Amino acid sequence: MTALLETKGLKAFYGDFQALFGVDITVAEGETIAIIGANGAGKTTLMRALSGVLTNAPDSVFCRGEAVGALAAPDILARGIAMVSEGRRLFPSLTVEENLMIGAYGKRRGAWTLATVYDLFPILKERRANPATALSGGQQQMVAIGRALMANPDVLLCDEISLGLAPVVVRDIYAAFPRIRESGAAIVIVEQDIGQALKVANRVYCMMEGRITLSGRPEALSRAAIHAAYFGAQSHDHS
């Protein structure tokens, strides 16, 4: 069976700086994957490559067996891959509701509508007419997730959704994940908050300097190995 989303020897460059050195990951239908790694490991770069913000060699990314590496973001979205960007990146000149509605610009139909997103994050309904940037960080993150859901994705890519948020708020946001999974979407989360990541994920990849250095089911990974991978020292003897 072909994977929902798969990379084969994915490389990425910023000018002459290489950020990814042959990354292989697979995402199956309905699965939740966590990608962890230290600052600058290349996690965001991987997300950008998957979502079409960075274009790649055509045969380095596959979606249901189709080579999509060279497609631009709107085409990737049309194949059911949506992303919540690092730093949320809401549109400041749009209101909360407009930010959500623009997520549906691609007109993919499914379970997620304004009503169901408001149901998932009720606070947003109260603040629907506010400019998106007037919300607290946690609420903004909800908008960002809701906006991606509005595209009714098959794969939801989430880059550091706990970034800069208090642990309580992070917990609230993660509380929404079971509902998202119920809608059938596979989820890829990038997290520095390892505790959260391990709690929700079925499988974990650990990245280091543009390579996957460790992967497996969360319960199978030793804390020492992850800790080492996280801080970059003496990590190579695990994996």
Place this chain on the structure above:
Amino acid sequence: QNAAIKLGYVSPQTGPLAAFGEADSFVIDAFLMAAKAKGLNYEIIVKDSQSNPNRAAEVAKQLIVDDEVNLMLVASTPETTNPVATTAEAEGMPCISTVAPWQPWFIGQQGNPGDPASWKPFDYAFHFFWGLEDVIAVFTNMWAQVETNKKVGGLFPNDGDGNAWGDKVVGFPPVLEKMGYSLNDPGRYQNMTDDFSAQINAFKAGQCEIITGVVIPPDFTTFWNQAKQQGFVPKVASIGKALLFPQAVEALGNAGHNLSSEVWWSPSHPFKSSLTGETSAEVAAAFTKTTGRPWTQPIGFAHALFELAVDALTRAEDPTDGDAVAAAIAATRLDTLVGPIAWDGKGLPPFAAKNIAKTPLVGGQWRLKDGGGYDLVITDNKTAPNIPTGGTMEAIA
């Protein structure tokens, strides 16, 4: 066979003033043919000023220095004639210029136009056309045919023509006052102005029944429409420049009816070419036949320019010597397609006597034709009784 005599000719053939240069190639082709028939060997080097004064000066230099012409000819608006004449004068190159009232031409080339004591005549630059005193006479004669309150509104832009027409010394104001007209002049406006409500309000307040001025076509359209919208309809509107060309009047739609203007040349002018013997009517007809376009006033003057060139160069002792040619020009007595021309100072103040020759001027009104389009009808000839009128002045409805 002698080497050909070289004439340099500068006029605006492209750009906003291109309507003035429209007849050039027709006139030049006809001239070369006539010259050949007479056994004269002339070469004409034509340069396009692109309606740009910088460019006009530049091409004049090229004609003098690179092409080594024997005589410089230039026509159409002070924006073209002045830079060329200034250059020719500085280079010691004889130059004949036309189609610009003589005041903006002469005074506009003086270092300090505001100080008549400092004005100096030129040695090489000569000009033939009418002057403001003529256009004032023509306009007031036309106005006299219509019953009015003698209150006049003036539209004078801040450009070569406008400043001369509105000048307190040489322009309209002193003469009109003397003749019992009161002039309401709100001040110089910039060309390409989008709104004339200030002027219209001033004219309304001053109860002006007559409008005059020297306006570029786009501005006149703006003004005239706005005036009608504001319910301001004078009995007479005599406007220079804007109403020269039939296309410009046609652009006004029906609102052009009975607008009046100065007429410096028309097919009914009773003059003949000294070169070809053709009458005005014949030249105009030939133009329409060749180009398919209605006749325009510059045709006659462009033609006369070449008549004068041939005449002066034939009489000059040495056509390649600038001073000799200048002397020959100064001594001209020639009956041309636009009337008799002599730089004899007739009708001119002393300072301009040497460099200016005047041509006759009459006044006319544009009349809607039955089948559409306009006719220019000469309505006043008191200034030049030998030019026949085609009708009398009518007030604007």
Place this chain on the structure above:
Amino acid sequence: MTILDTIVQGVLLGGLYALFAAGLSLVFGIMRLVNLAHGDLIVLAAFLILVLVNGLGLNPFLAVLIVMPLMFIAGYALQAVLLNRTLGKDVLPPLLVTFGLSIVLQNALLEGFSADSRRISAGALETASINLGAVTIGLMPLMAFLSAVAVIVGLNLLIYRTALGRAFRATSDDPVTAGLMGIRPRQVFAVATGLAMAVVAIAALYLGTRANFDPTAGPARLIYAFEAVIIGGLGSLWGTLAGGVILGVAQTLGAAVNPEWQILSGHLAFLAVLLIRPRGLFPRAVD
């Protein structure tokens, strides 16, 4: 009550300027593109209307309805083929390319239509007016003003009430993230320029009926349009209308003092606004 009339005439004139500026404001607001050929595009549209009016004997208001989609297509193509390539951090390429375009357009029109000054005839409407006692309002200027208001209301509805408008604003905020929403920024930009050109067609109608125009009449209009946009503030269409009105009133008031000051007063008003509020009167919060 001449002063009242002066102000009313200035406001109406401002409507015309706002109409010139509305398309520019749209494009400027969405992609920070300064289109120096905007004035020439207005003249191009005026010639297209003229061809239809003279050639087919159409009513000018009908002709505009035909020219609007034509100009939309031209604008779309212009953006897609040429201008999209110039967008980026550097301000030089768009300025230069549109500047080059301006020269190309002017001279192509000269070749095609000669330098004659032309006019679109609107028949009796041209001189019709409404008399309100102290002031008399010309029908065409009033229609120009109302058209400006209608265009701005229409564009605002589009921008704030439709999916396309949301896409405009989102792309303007952040093209990369907009791409993640399925929006193709280049296509959105092309549509925006197309719309701007459709508005240009309306502006052309009033330019062509108010005064004569010729192929070189563009740049003189451009500068007012820019001033209106900048006075109003980037991205605010109502601001653009206000900017146009400020310019128009400054001009008529200046002219009431002395016609010499007419155009100068407009420019000076512009500089004064810049001095007090460098980002315009109603700047967008985020930029």
Place this chain on the structure above:
Amino acid sequence: MSLLQLDSVSKRFGALTVADAISLTVENGEALGIIGPNGAGKSTLFNLITGTIAPDSGAIRFAGADVTRTPPMARCLSGMGRTFQIPQPFEKLTVFENLLVAGSFGARRSEADAYDHCAEILVETGLIDKANVPAGGLSLLQRKRLELARALATEPRLLLLDEIAGGLTEGECQALVATIRAIHAKGVAVIWIEHVLHALTSVVERLLVLHFGRVIGIGAPAEIMASRDVQEIYLGIEI
């Protein structure tokens, strides 16, 4: 008298508070480390100190003078040298010329006077081999080194370093630590933002933890690292 003194400095971006009444004193010749999760406001704090952004309230004193409103240029001339987290080289100038700009303007020397000094720094920071290469052609790691070298060329009394150790190999990291120690040993005060904790703690005398723009701990590194709060917030690991 302290070298740098922040007095209840606050900064908000819209609804987001990135510096919340931060008070802080740095003595002459001191080395201070700053840690905190992504988006905590660390770089913003640098921007406030160096004048790239102005605080909404509070005061900043440097070397005895109130610099709250002075422009970055003047603060550099009075002795602040900084690196940018995202390197900002003068791309069309060579590495050597990049240093010359700093060495002649920042250190107020004539150009010729700056030659030797700049060449020395190139040697010190291991960039001498790249001296004549345009900075635009450098890799990211080299760019980060250039940031350091350029900051040094201004001959600062206070050196502000923003995440310059990320992505280095163990050996390179040790070399960097040695370089910074050497600078520090000359009496230059250092403030260093870093995620690579072992490198940071081997240089700094005090550690400051920033979270949500608030100082949540400051003290000796060992003490700070041992604190429960810090472990939970910074590492996100629930103990």
Place this chain on the structure above:
Amino acid sequence: MTIAIPSLKVETRTRASSVSRLIALAVLALGLAAPFLVSRGAVQDLFFILTMLVLAQSWNLLAGYAGLISVGQQVFVGFGAYAMFGAVILFGIDPIPAILIAGVLSALLAIPTAFFTFRLYGPYFAIGTWVVAEVVRLLLAQWKTLGGGTGTSLPREAVRDMAGVGLLRDLFGMKPAQASDAITYWLALILAAATIGFIYRLLRSKQGLGLAAVRDNEQAARAVGVDARRMKAMVYLATAFMTGLAGALIYVQKARISPDAAFSVTDWTAYVIFIVVIGGIGTIEGPILGVILFFLLQNLLADYGSWYLLMLGLAGILTMLFAPRGLWGAFSDRTGIQLFPVRRTLVGGPSVHQGGSSHG
């Protein structure tokens, strides 16, 4: 710890630049002799080329090095020209010192205009400069003693009796017109050489280094102690001075002025921008190449009227799209040749390699 690098040296010259230094001297010498060697027409063509070169180099310094994209430089051409006319007509000053006065006055005008335009950035700045130019044009058009909107001509004697004309007539038997051509030409040559020399020196100085830093990254430049604002203001002032001198000189030769001509956007800014862009922005060589191309194009196509301008517009668009660094930029990128190098190359020292990629 200090590391001694005994053999360290900083070089700024390349082989090409030594050659070009010789060529430059030869060209200059030949240029000085030109009025005796070539026809008057050629001298006038050279005058045109040289004055356009000065305008182009100034605009290039402003836009290419200081990042200040102005479409209003005609304000300094026109103001310089009017200042010269004023000095000659109203105060009876000889045209040559009047040119200098015009340059100084133009630089002074730059102070109030900078006050407005420096509040603006990017495209706003461009439009702002244009409006300022319009304002100055409209104001000067009100100045009746210098002809208002009509314009005026230089008194014939002023040019004919200009300093040096008598000397040339006595020495070489030149006619006054020819002599004044020669004098204005020499002034143009000196001005062009001085402009290039000034810009080159500036770029090789510490200030030039700072300017390059500001151009590459203004924020970082400020952070290392470069006063970006002052730097830009200085460049703006210097270009105003040079442009004003050129404007005055051009109008000594034209001898006739009007506001529309002297403040023409097309003649004094559009052409100049095309020259710089087609030749290569941000290089000293670019405008030189550009002005020669422009001259050739103008001569080849001038008789085609609007087609010529149409082609020029197209050439500008195509260059911007496909060779944004201009013809010289493309050439230099490919060959590494620079006639006016400004690189400081570090040579010698313990482990410096004299690597090949010393061109940027």
